[in-house]
Amino acid sequence: MGDVPGLPSPAAGTDRAPLPFDVIIAGCGPTGAVLAAELRLHDVRVLVLEKETEPVSFVRIVGLHIRSIELMAMRGLLKRILERGRQRPAGGFFAAINKPAPEGLDSAYAYLLGIPQPVIVHLLEEHAIELGAQVRHGCAVAGFEQDDEGVTVELADGERLRSRYLVGCDGGRSTVRKLLGVGFPGEPSRTETLMGEMEVGVPQEEITARVAGIRETHQRFWLRPFGEGVYSVVVPAAGVSDRAEPPTLEDFKQQLRTIAGTDFGVHSPRWVSRFGDATRLAERYRVGRVLLAGDAAHIHPPIGGQGVNLGVQDAFNLGWKLAAQIHGWAPEILLDTYQAERHPVAADVLDNTRAQMELSSTEPGAQAVRRLLTELMDFDEVNRHLIEKITAIGLRYDFGEGPDLLGRRLSDIAVKQGTLYGLLHRGRGLLLDRTECLTVGGWSDRVDYFGDSTAVLDVPCVLLRPDGYVGWVGDDQQDLDNHLSRWFGKPAH
Ligand SMILES: Cc1cc2nc3c(=O)[nH]c(=O)nc-3n(C[C@H](O)[C@H](O)[C@H](O)COP(=O)(O)OP(=O)(O)OC[C@H]3O[C@@H](n4cnc5c(N)ncnc54)[C@H](O)[C@@H]3O)c2cc1C
Numbered sequence: 097m098g099d100v101p102g103l104p105s106p107a108a109g110t111d112r113a114p115l116p117f118d119v120i121i122a123g124c125g126p127t128g129a130v131l132a133a134e135l136r137l138h139d140v141r142v143l144v145l146e147k148e149t150e151p152v153s154f155v156r157i158v159g160l161h162i163r164s165i166e167l168m169a170m171r172g173l174l175k176r177i178l179e180r181g182r183q184r185p186a187g188g189f190f191a192a193i194n195k196p197a198p199e200g201l202d203s204a205y206a207y208l209l210g211i212p213q214p215v216i217v218h219l220l221e222e223h224a225i226e227l228g229a230q231v232r233h234g235c236a237v238a239g240f241e242q243d244d245e246g247v248t249v250e251l252a253d254g255e256r257l258r259s260r261y262l263v264g265c266d267g268g269r270s271t272v273r274k275l276l277g278v279g280f281p282g283e284p285s286r287t288e289t290l291m292g293e294m295e296v297g298v299p300q301e302e303i304t305a306r307v308a309g310i311r312e313t314h315q316r317f318w319l320r321p322f323g324e325g326v327y328s329v330v331v332p333a334a335g336v337s338d339r340a341e342p343p344t345l346e347d348f349k350q351q352l353r354t355i356a357g358t359d360f361g362v363h364s365p366r367w368v369s370r371f372g373d374a375t376r377l378a379e380r381y382r383v384g385r386v387l388l389a390g391d392a393a394h395i396h397p398p399i400g401g402q403g404v405n406l407g408v409q410d411a412f413n414l415g416w417k418l419a420a421q422i423h424g425w426a427p428e429i430l431l432d433t434y435q436a437e438r439h440p441v442a443a444d445v446l447d448n449t450r451a452q453m454e455l456s457s458t459e460p461g462a463q464a465v466r467r468l469l470t471e472l473m474d475f476d477e478v479n480r481h482l483i484e485k486i487t488a489i490g491l492r493y494d495f496g497e498g499p500d501l502l503g504r505r506l507s508d509i510a511v512k513q514g515t516l517y518g519l520l521h522r523g524r525g526l527l528l529d530r531t532e533c534l535t536v537g538g539w540s541d542r543v544d545y546f547g548d549s550t551a552v553l554d555v556p557c558v559l560l561r562p563d564g565y566v567g568w569v570g571d572d573q574q575d576l577d578n579h580l581s582r583w584f585g586k587p588a589h
Pocket of ligand 1 (some may be wrong): 579
């Protein structure tokens with residue numbers, strides 16, 4: 097998968113060239129910051145290059161869904177994020193169909209965490225730096241070359257830096273992906289939406305009355321008070337420009353008049369932006385020593401609020417595998433399981449956003465399907481399936497034949513020492529052994545052992561990978577050893 101004729105194909109265990117950095121990450125958005133932190137947990141020398149000197153000016157609220165919240169808890173980060181975010185009900189996200197989440201979702205964190213994107217990015221970057229990552233702002237990656245031993249990264253000002261690997265976490269217009277020549281097939285934007293914060297010139301009652309009527313058919317329309325007389329305004333654009341520059345206040349006024357019959361006297365914008373519904377997926381996530389993650393690898397419309405979540409989960413999947421490759425204990429194919437596992441997940445998210453966009457169309461047929469799905473969501477199983485999809489707690493990686501738990505996450509169950517996730521802060525593998533008879537033997541430098549006969553689990557013993565997914569279930573030492581080798585390479589002794 098990562099092996100391309102003519103390009104270097106680093107072999108596991110032989111990758112110890114003395115270069116200044118092990119990994120350079122292009123882009124310090126949510127994906128790049130989380131990846132840097134995950135690599136630092138394994139003592140990988142990381143440099144993050146971020147082209148912007150200042151944090152982004154727009155303060156759009158993003159939602160962390162259940163699986164991402166769990167991952168934050170798993171690394172001991174949730175408390176500080178909760179202090180800056182707001183908990184909201186988990187339901188109502190699939191195509192913005194207003195249904196509460198079903199009872200008894202299998203998570204200790206069954207809510208949505210709304211937080212301004214610049215705040216979450218800052219917290220994640222701060223965490224990565226605390227763990228020892230270097231982050232340089234005002235440094236845009238402009239080029240790179242890879243060879244047998246590493247990658248030479250060239251910055252926009254001509255400076256050249258060496259590392260063993262480069263990961264493009266540089267967003268949807270990724271320079272790294274383009275330079276890598278990786279295809280990005282999919283659909284261009286068919287619709288665009290204007291979004292911003294501004295003051296209004298009419299009373300709240302008038303806005304409430306008009307907006308309620310319009311939202312019955314237009315999902316991409318709202319004016320919501322944001323505090324201190326400022327409103328969050330979202331309105332469909334006149335057409336598709338596919339431009340990076342922000343829209344003007346006049347663009348907003350015109351579109352508000354077209355759809356609502358009034359521009360609500362909007363003025364004094366705090367920030368304005370636009371987004372499209374282009375849907376694309378990178379053909380490959382790795383070429384030799386260069387990898388892609390987050391929006392650099394996949395873009396889709398924001399409906400359902402899954403982009404940050406998908407990127408953060410890419411980073412959790414990749415971090416420990418790349419660290420294993422760098423430290424020389426990765427089994428031969430481990431790094432390529434990153435694409436094998438994450439590409440289908442992204443393809444599924446792209447599909448569900450396509451479906452959600454259809455359901456949000458104002459066409460009569462689409463509206464009829466929306467009404468039908470709204471009825472169907474009264475069935476618990478339908479509602480549960482959709483919410484487990486959006487929140488990623490229903491995800492099961494294909495690890496081959498095995499019990500249903502294999503390839504799934506474990507929720508944060510109570511254990512003798514507190515909670516399961518509390519045992520995963522260091523980002524290592526974990527054997528949770530209810531039989532208290534097994535051992536991690538020669539893998540104890542990579543995998544923690546925890547025996548607890550009282551743990552509430554339906555199976556005798558599970559092996560968790562560092563990203564919290566079940567890599568083995570059973571009670572036989574030989575079978576366990578085989579799976580320890582599968583995920584963690586050769587034993588140390
Ligand atoms: C209106 C809207 C609402 C959204 N709401 C949600 C939501 O509720 N929940 C959710 O999960 N997602 C949401 N998203 C999606 C989410 O914002 C993105 O998916 C997410 O930001 C992707 O993170 P990333 O780190 O992969 O990329 P980005 O956030 O794009 O970060 C990439 C970084 O790379 C930097 N960069 C770019 N080029 C270079 C270069 N050459 N060299 C160095 N640095 C570079 C950029 O400056 C940037 O900091 C929303 C998106 C939109 C438009």
